[in-house]
Amino acid sequence: MAKKKSTKTKKKSLPKFKIPSFTLSKQQETILGSFLFLLGVLLLISFISFLFTWKEDISEINNLSRNAEYKNLISGIGAKIAYFFIYKGLGIASITFAVLTSLSGIHLLLNANKEALKKRWIWGTLVAIWLSTFLGFFGSSASLLGGVIGFELNDFLQDYLGKIGTVILLLFLLITYLVLRFKFTLDTVLSFFNKTAHEVKEDFNSEEINSETVETPSTETKTIDEEEAIIANFVEENTEQPQTEEIQLSTTETSIDTPKTPEEITIPSESEGDLSMKVEVSQEEKTVTDNLSDKLVEDFGEFDPTLELSNFKFPTIDLLKDYTSGQGITINQEELEENKNQIVTTLKNYKIEIANIKATVGPTVTLYEIVPEAGVRISKIKNLEDDIALSLAALGIRIIAPMPGKGTIGIEVPNKNPRIVSMRAAISSKKFQEAEMQLPIAFGKTISNETMVVDLAKMPHLLMAGATGQGKSVGLNCILTSLLYKKHPAEVKFVLVDPKKVELTLFNKIERHYLAKLPDSEEAIITDNSKVINTLNSLCIEMDNRYELLKNAFCRNIVEYNKKFKARKLNPNDGHKFLPYIVLVVDEFADLIMTAGKEVETPIARLAQLARAIGIHLIIATQRPSVNVITGMIKANFPARVAFRVMTGIDSKTILDQSGANQLIGRGDMLYTQGNELVRIQCAFVDTPEVEKITEFIGGQKAYPDAHLLPEYVGEEGGTTLDNNISDRDKLFREAAEVLVTAQQGSASLLQRKLKLGYNRAGRLIDQLEAAGIVGPFEGSKARQVLVPDLIALDQLLENEK
Ligand SMILES: Nc1ncnc2c1ncn2[C@@H]1O[C@H](COP(=O)(O)OP(=O)(O)OP(=O)(O)O)[C@@H](O)[C@H]1O
Numbered sequence: 001m002a003k004k005k006s007t008k009t010k011k012k013s014l015p016k017f018k019i020p021s022f023t024l025s026k027q028q029e030t031i032l033g034s035f036l037f038l039l040g041v042l043l044l045i046s047f048i049s050f051l052f053t054w055k056e057d058i059s060e061i062n063n064l065s066r067n068a069e070y071k072n073l074i075s076g077i078g079a080k081i082a083y084f085f086i087y088k089g090l091g092i093a094s095i096t097f098a099v100l101t102s103l104s105g106i107h108l109l110l111n112a113n114k115e116a117l118k119k120r121w122i123w124g125t126l127v128a129i130w131l132s133t134f135l136g137f138f139g140s141s142a143s144l145l146g147g148v149i150g151f152e153l154n155d156f157l158q159d160y161l162g163k164i165g166t167v168i169l170l171l172f173l174l175i176t177y178l179v180l181r182f183k184f185t186l187d188t189v190l191s192f193f194n195k196t197a198h199e200v201k202e203d204f205n206s207e208e209i210n211s212e213t214v215e216t217p218s219t220e221t222k223t224i225d226e227e228e229a230i231i232a233n234f235v236e237e238n239t240e241q242p243q244t245e246e247i248q249l250s251t252t253e254t255s256i257d258t259p260k261t262p263e264e265i266t267i268p269s270e271s272e273g274d275l276s277m278k279v280e281v282s283q284e285e286k287t288v289t290d291n292l293s294d295k296l297v298e299d300f301g302e303f304d305p306t307l308e309l310s311n312f313k314f315p316t317i318d319l320l321k322d323y324t325s326g327q328g329i330t331i332n333q334e335e336l337e338e339n340k341n342q343i344v345t346t347l348k349n350y351k352i353e354i355a356n357i358k359a360t361v362g363p364t365v366t367l368y369e370i371v372p373e374a375g376v377r378i379s380k381i382k383n384l385e386d387d388i389a390l391s392l393a394a395l396g397i398r399i400i401a402p403m404p405g406k407g408t409i410g411i412e413v414p415n416k417n418p419r420i421v422s423m424r425a426a427i428s429s430k431k432f433q434e435a436e437m438q439l440p441i442a443f444g445k446t447i448s449n450e451t452m453v454v455d456l457a458k459m460p461h462l463l464m465a466g467a468t469g470q471g472k473s474v475g476l477n478c479i480l481t482s483l484l485y486k487k488h489p490a491e492v493k494f495v496l497v498d499p500k501k502v503e504l505t506l507f508n509k510i511e512r513h514y515l516a517k518l519p520d521s522e523e524a525i526i527t528d529n530s531k532v533i534n535t536l537n538s539l540c541i542e543m544d545n546r547y548e549l550l551k552n553a554f555c556r557n558i559v560e561y562n563k564k565f566k567a568r569k570l571n572p573n574d575g576h577k578f579l580p581y582i583v584l585v586v587d588e589f590a591d592l593i594m595t596a597g598k599e600v601e602t603p604i605a606r607l608a609q610l611a612r613a614i615g616i617h618l619i620i621a622t623q624r625p626s627v628n629v630i631t632g633m634i635k636a637n638f639p640a641r642v643a644f645r646v647m648t649g650i651d652s653k654t655i656l657d658q659s660g661a662n663q664l665i666g667r668g669d670m671l672y673t674q675g676n677e678l679v680r681i682q683c684a685f686v687d688t689p690e691v692e693k694i695t696e697f698i699g700g701q702k703a704y705p706d707a708h709l710l711p712e713y714v715g716e717e718g719g720t721t722l723d724n725n726i727s728d729r730d731k732l733f734r735e736a737a738e739v740l741v742t743a744q745q746g747s748a749s750l751l752q753r754k755l756k757l758g759y760n761r762a763g764r765l766i767d768q769l770e771a772a773g774i775v776g777p778f779e780g781s782k783a784r785q786v787l788v789p790d791l792i793a794l795d796q797l798l799e800n801e802k
Pocket residue numbers: 420421466467468469470471472473474475623667668669682683684685686
């Protein structure tokens with residue numbers, strides 16, 4: 001609570017410190033601009049005039065009478081100002097101020113860059129002081145040159161450094177100015193001289209040859225035509241690119257040589273005495289933003305999002321336990337031989353001859369690939385799946401007929417002694433360590449013992465299902481652990497929803513490093529289903545905000561955006577910021593759907609449809625893979641699915657659109673698909689104490705002041721207070737009642753559609769309608785019953801209430 005108060009007072013006191021901004025209207029700008037421009041002109045005239053008339057005017061300077069006569073073109077005022085600036089001030093260098101005043105006027109009139117003007121004033125003043133000091137050398141003979149200030153400054157320097165020292169100091173200041181202002185280096189000076197020498201030589205040569213060609217009378221008219229054709233072609237070819245430099249054409253056919261430098265191509269002539277041609281290709285102009293960002297990157301380096309926690313240490317590998325104690329796969333020859341013989345005899349019993357058989361031993365399953373004799377139908381083998389399983393007396397035989405990409409049939413048989421794939425092995429695998437992915441996840445090992453590393457960002461959302469106790473929670477921990485080992489807190493944030501209140505609580509320790517939450521919530525991990533709705537809506541707002549940022553930055557996705565931001569091409573003052581990935585994890589999705597129904601399904605579907613480009617990824621896990629939980633809308637937007645063992649083939653079909661998950665053996669045995677083929681994986685095992693150690697390791701380090709804050713969502717509490725208070729009713733209460741009574745369907749989404757409302761308002765209306773006895777109570781995912789038969793009855797009911 002205390003925290004809340006302080007944030008509120010902070011917010012309130014902010015406007016007090018607002019600096020008033022002096023923005024001028026267009027008219028004011030025009031008036032002030034013209035004034036400054038003309039004032040500059042006036043000053044310039046009076047200064048220049050003073051150079052010629054000062055001797056006559058100086059005697060009148062102190063004469064305040066109206067009759068005093070001045071020779072200055074701007075008369076008394078002009079003479080006085082010029083006297084002050086030139087004679088008493090910086091000498092002829094003061095002309096700079098007249099010019100700068102005019103320039104300021106022009107800047108205002110054209111509404112040009114104010115920063116550039118500021119720079120001009122600073123540099124202009126420095127140059128004027130330098131010039132005046134330099135001209136101070138001649139102060140005794142021509143006092144106007146450096147003015148009093150120039151003379152005094154020069155004198156002062158000479159007292160300390162002597163004449164030579166002063167000259168050297170002034171020379172040094174000049175060099176510094178040229179280098180800083182015009183980026184002059186020794187190289188540019190040298191190349192300038194080289195280029196000029198080259199050009200002079202070229203000009204000299206061409207003039208000689210031109211005069212020769214002019215002298216030669218053209219005898220063949222045909223060659224002139226040819227010449228023109230060549231010229232026309234050449235010009236046509238070159239109009240596409242801006243090549244503005246001199247092009248001198250030879251009088252005979254030319255061939256283009258390989259370019260000496262990217263900018264300069266010389267076309268030599270074939271015969272002696274002909275002209276050679278030099279074509280200068282002008283360089284692409286750089287855009288201002290490029291220049292600016294290049295400069296920023298040059299000065300400060302690329303933006304580093306990890307800077308705030310630059311000392312952050314990634315968890316070490318020894319926090320994870322090695323369950324295999326370094327052993328590789330142990331091949332049990334006897335078991336292999338036994339299974340092989342049984343497969344062969346079983347198939348023989350069904351008159352299926354085998355030409356070839358090969359075994360691949362995985363961590364928990366062995367894959368027997370068989371090549372049947374020619375003429376055996378694959379569907380026949382598939383139909384015998386149960387019989388083969390029975391005769392092999394093993395659980396979880398899966399037949400893959402045919403093996404995708406191979407001309408074989410696969411039979412997966414569980415190993416008698418399954419091996420645990422430890423998270424340690426998966427994390428330390430080369431494949432994971434070297435993964436160039438946005439959000440790499442080391443899932444476990446495939447049947448061929450390869451570590452399965454997938455990119456969550458590519459999925460882009462993951463649906464996980466499996467009966468209780470088959471390894472779902474371990475799977476979720478495996479995903480989160482992978483990301484903790486690979487991503488800096490600045491790069492990824494988790495939004496965790498855990499209605500069971502036990503599975504994800506461990507991650508509380510890393511709240512200020514990796515978690516995101518709503519501004520006002522106490523706990524980052526959401527355990528209350530009613531709060532999930534607010535969080536989901538807040539994520540939708542975050543999504544919309546991110547799309548706006550991407551649109552303004554002309555980027556198509558978060559990767560491009562962050563790259564541009566790191567290269568300092570996006571201005572944080574325009575609201576741009578480095579965008580971390582956001583991973584939303586919902587455990588027990590079924591629970592959520594059952595209590596909140598459409599209110600969560602719709603924002604989840606919206607996020608799933610749109611959030612991929614802007615770096616929000618969803619992982620939803622459920623124990624109950626029934627169709628009212630994993631609806632068509634959810635399925636359509638979650639192409640990547642993980643299925644742990646489920647109890648029935650129907651459940652498997654709900655998750656994977658095919659059976660197979662019912663034949664898994666449990667304990668982390670899973671099937672993974674990203675929309676195409678199924679891969680059987682043994683999920684890496686990470687136990688709770690290991691996760692605890694990792695979160696402690698991270699939690700013990702310096703953290704951000706708070707969890708990452710999601711945008712505030714000002715939704716109403718989704719509470720179901722059945723308070724039938726007429727005065728508190730929504731304005732649309734009657735309309736809503738009419739919609740539902742007419743449709744005879746008590747659904748909030750109908751109200752949303754018909755009355756164009758948000759989820760919360762529709763939900764509140766439904767509650768009020770329930771309280772008024774117009775619709776029945778909540779019935780899970782089914783629409784509520786409408787208790788009023790028609791509009792006449794509704795009118796009566798509402799009339800009686802008054
Ligand atoms: N990848 C794995 N390797 C080895 N054993 C595993 C693996 N995954 C799970 N197990 C075993 O299965 C048990 C249950 O796993 P887990 O808690 O993940 O199940 P669950 O599907 O989340 O169950 P529930 O839905 O009831 O929470 C674990 O305690 C562990 O013994």
